[in-house]
Structures are given as C-alpha cells and as structure tokens.
Amino acid sequence: MQNDNFQDHYPDELSYCYGCGRHNEHGLQLKSSWDGDETVALFQPKPYHIAVPGYVYGGLLASLIDCHGTGTASAAAYRNEGRAMDTAPPLRFVTASLQVDYLRPTPLGGPLEIRGKISELKGRKVVVNVTVSADGEVCVQGKVIAVQMPEHMAAKMDAIEPESK
C-alpha cells in the first residue's frame, strides 16, 4: 500500500470537509490511498461512534463511504489523465448520489477497513463501489456517484467562516 493520501493533496480551501478535511479538527479526517487498482482507508471509530451498544453508528459508516468514494473519484480522474493530484487544472468531485446497504452489524472496537473500486469513469462522473469491513468481514457496502464540482460551488470557497475552520 502506498502511503500517499489523496486528502493531503486537496487544496487548503477544500480541506474543511467534516469527513475528510485535514483542517477540520472536529471532523473524521479520513485518509485514503491507492492499493493497486483499488483504494483503501483505515478508520478507528471512537467509543462515542456508537449506535446499539457494541456497534458502530450507521451515519458514520455512510460518511466514511461518502468521503472515501469522492476521494477515490478524484484520484482516479487524475490517474486517468496521468497526472499527480496537485497539478492544474484541478479535478474536484462532490457526491451526487450515495447508496448504502448495511449487511450486518458493524462491531465497535477495532479499526475499520474501507475499500473502493472504480466501476465507471466517464466525462464528469465517476462511480465507485465501496465496502467497509471489520475483522476481515464486509459489514457495509455502498455506491458513490461522484461528479466534478460545479463552478458555482467553487465560488463559495472564499466564504469559509472562521468558526468552520
């Protein structure tokens, strides 16, 4: 596994995302990287990420799938163009659709492994299938449809409030 995290290449102004922004001290700060043609992230839930006692909260799992999926989409788009992630022009993706299936309860205790596989890369859209595993067993599977960020969304980047930093 390469130790070169996608999110460390996001520009500063796009690094406040609750799920993956390295500048969001209240966020999850997910880190994703390539593992061959797949992508992988590890996340250690905290005791307060609880749903039913002993099990991980489903909304957290959806967030991990969301940010691993959008990060994978961005990395795949750069790789498809044979470019490093911090080269111009930027390829930034947001979530258009997030589908999550909870296959079995996810035990709260050890680290979770999140894996992504690109199933489609066409135009401004990338589709990523994502799994979340605990103790080597897939507990959750999801699909992220990521689309390149529209210009009008990028225009708001100047409007980051100090309290969101």
Ligand SMILES: CCCCCCCCCCCC(=O)SCCNC(=O)CCNC(=O)[C@H](O)C(C)(C)COP(=O)(O)OP(=O)(O)OC[C@H]1O[C@@H](n2cnc3c(N)ncnc32)[C@H](O)[C@@H]1OP(=O)(O)O
């Ligand atoms: C490196 C730095 C990174 C830095 C990035 C750091 C940020 C991390 C982001 C974390 C993830 C988030 O939480 S992001 C926040 C949550 N998401 C949002 O707020 C997005 C809100 N929605 C939108 O702005 C818009 O609906 C878009 C951009 C998603 C799509 O609108 P659009 O741009 O007009 O797209 P459009 O041309 O219609 O469609 C393009 C293609 O996508 C498909 N498509 C569009 N929407 C959908 C949909 N809901 N479900 C299925 N498919 C869809 C279309 O069929 C088409 O496929 P085809 O016909 O070409 O096949």
